[in-house]
Amino acid sequence: MSDVRNGHLRLVHEHEARAETELTLVLAQLEHLSKAMRTRAPIEQAKGALMARYGIDADDAFHVLMHWSQTDAQVRVVAGTVMDLLSGDTERYAAESDFQLALSQALRTTVSRLDE
Numbered sequence: 001m002s003d004v005r006n007g008h009l010r011l012v013h014e015h016e017a018r019a020e021t022e023l024t025l026v027l028a029q030l031e032h033l034s035k036a037m038r039t040r041a042p043i044e045q046a047k048g049a050l051m052a053r054y055g056i057d058a059d060d061a062f063h064v065l066m067h068w069s070q071t072d073a074q075v076r077v078v079a080g081t082v083m084d085l086l087s088g089d090t091e092r093y094a095a096e097s098d099f100q101l102a103l104s105q106a107l108r109t110t111v112s113r114l115d116e
Contacts, residue, residue, distance in 0.1 A: 039076045042076055042079045042080050042083065043062075043065065043075055043076055043079045045079065045083055046061070046065060046078070046079035046080070046082040046083050046086075047061040047062055047065065047079075048061075049082065049083060049086045049087075050064055050065075050082065050086075053086055065078050065079055065082070
C-alpha cells in the first residue's frame with residue numbers, strides 16, 4: 001500500500017511543479033502584455049496627432065516615428081516628444097526648431113519614399 005501511496009504523492013508533486021511552472025510562464029506573459037500596453041498608448045496618440053495634423057494615414061505616421069527614432073526602443077520616446085510639441089508644450093525642448101525641422105524632414109522623406 002505504501003508503494004501506491006508514494007506513487008500518488010510523486011504524481012501530486014509532479015503536477016504541482018508543472019502547475020507552478022505554467023503559472024510562472026503566464027505571469028511573465030501578463031507582465032509582457034502589460035508593458036506593451038503601457039508603451040503602445042503614447043505611440044498610438046502620436047500617430048493620431050500626426051495623422052490629424054498632416055493628413056497622413058496610420059502607416060505613414062508610424063513610418064515617420066520610426067524614421068525619426070531609428071530604433072524600435074526609441075519610438076515611444078519620440079512619440080512623447082511629438083505629442084509635447086504638437087500640443088504646444090515646448091518648454092522642455094531648447095532646440096524646438098531643430099526637432100520640428102527633423103520631424104518635417106522625416107515626414108517628407110517617409111511620404112516620398114512611400115509614394116515611390
